[in-house]
Amino acid sequence: MTRKRVLCISYQFPPFAGTGVFRVLNFVEHLPDRGWDPVVLTVLPCHYERGTALDDGLCARVNGSARVHRTKCFQGIDAMLSLRGKFRGNATPASAGQGEAAGSPPAGKGLWQGVKDAVTLAYRIPDKQVGWFPYALSEGFRICRREKPDLIYASGGPWTSFLIGLALKAHFHLPLVIDFRDPWMNNPYDELNVGFRRRVNCFLERWCLRRADAVIANTEPLRTLLADTAGSGNKCHTITNGYNEMEYVGLKARASGTAPLVVTHVGNLYGKRTPDSFLQALTRLIDTGRLGTHEVAVRFIGHVDEVRIKNLIGSHPVGAMVTCVGMVPKNQALDMLFQSDIALLIQPDTRLQIPAKLFEYIRSQKPVLAVCGEGATQELIEAHGLGVVADTDDPEGMEGAILDVIRQARSAERVVKKDYLAFEAGALTTQLAGVFDGFFPSYPQTKNG
Incomplete structure (x- = not known):
């Protein structure tokens, strides 16, 4: 086998522990067995x-x-805010909060806030990690x-990694593959993209998209959209997330x-990912006697707004x-998932996206209750019979979905599927290696597995 x-290029890489890291990490782990030796360019942990x-x-x-290889990253907004704090100090004027109408901005805030907002938006082009670029x-x-790679692979977001890849491609004349883990221009969670x-x-x-040699999307609807742009x-491919x-092992x-x-x-x-509609439906099921408090236990693993939940309940x-x-x-999270009966997914208003956790849910073989609208997530769940889909804007449908997934x-007749x-x-x-190998047709094909 001829090795390549x-x-x-990935901003998110271990020890970064966010969801976005695992796609690239999985690829890096398995590429050597497919004839590709990865060299990683990422950020120093102290610069996250x-x-x-x-x-x-x-x-x-x-x-x-x-x-x-790890580098620094200039966190411009953090630096600006830190500088502002040094100039203003931590003291609060004695008159602060006195004689001001409720909801009105504090005196002196308007100019600073306007400058801050303008700089913040400018610094987020293409995203707030642009300080990593130089x-x-x-x-x-x-x-x-020094290491003379045969190909460049860039994972986004952040989209700064794509710009780095394009600059290196232009200078060294290497094939560039860009991988969209999320939509760029159609991401409902990027409220500042205005x-x-x-x-x-x-x-x-x-x-x-026009200058990359290959484009990868993690859902088919996103691939279709990117292909149009x-x-x-022909150069756009779908490779889903996975596990x-x-x-x-051992779970x-x-x-x-x-x-x-x-x-x-x-x-x-x-943001829009809230458990509100699910919890409200749960309370109605209990109030109407269709579900007992002793029948179900719910647990949220990860960052959640506990105050919001307590106020709601x-x-x-x-x-x-x-x-x-x-x-x-x-x-530990995966162990707790395996020690569960139902996997809850909350992904509203994301027509193009499938959350990475869904593939971990698929592997766990737990029936999924998905709170989502129409789109890629619903299509995958229904195509593979993974569970029940509920619309956050349909209270009665939500109640029915909870009872169905229970x-x-x-059910003792639940079939264990091998789709995972x-x-x-x-x-x-x-x-992914197949996409890479397509640029080197004269090389022997790498093994499958």
Whole structure:
């Protein structure tokens, strides 16, 4: 087998512990077995944004699989705010909050806030990680000169990684593969992608799509959209997210028939991702006697707004059914998922996206209750018979969906499907290596697996 080398540009890489890291990590782990030796360009852990979750245990999965180059990243907005704090100090004027109408901005805030907002939006072109560009580009030049990769792979978001990849491609004349883990211009969670910033990002997305040699999307609807913008469907491919079988070694499912049924949501809840409609439907089922408080227990693993949940539930008995676990290492989260009966997915208003956690749910073989609208997530769940889909704007439908998924979890005739094998990291990496190999038709084909 003729071995080849790929430069992988990814802002998110271990010990970064966010969901977005696992797609690239799985690829890097499995590429050597498919004839590709990865060299990774990423960020120093001390230069991630404040509050970034880290898991040093993930670094062990990289040892022996790849050489990793880490650089600084200028966090411009954080630096600006820190500078402002030094000038203003921590003292609060004695008159603050006095004599001001409720809801009115504090005196002196208007000018600073206007400047801050303008700088914030400008600094987010293409995203707030743009401060990584000069450091990564400089290191990328050194890597390309010394290690001479055959191909460049860039994972986004952040979209800054695409710009780094394009600059290196132009100088070294290497094939570039860009991988969209999320939509860029059609992401409902990027509320700041408006006005001038949106116009510039629209141009940059088109520029990246037209100049990349291959484009990968993690859902078919997203691939179709990107192909239209790229002006070529031939270079656009779909490779879904997936799971790594090694993470599931030793995990055991919960004994059937154990009460209460445990409903588990894994992952952070933010923005439009709220448990409100699910919890409200749960309270109505209890109030109408269709469900007892002793029958179901709900737990949220990850960052959630506990105050919001408590305010929503109040003194209702459903409060005793809900537990907020908080952040835990991934292996512990997967163990808790296996020790559950139902997997809860909350993904509203995302027509083009499928959350990575769904593939972990698929591997766990738990029936899924998906709170989502029409789109890629609903299509995947229905195509593979993974569970029940509920619309957040349909209260009665939500109640029915909860009862349906409970019946599925209790059913002794539930069929264990093998569909999950198609989403295993090794199988997905074989697809990626196939895209890479397409640029080198004279090389021997790498093995499948």
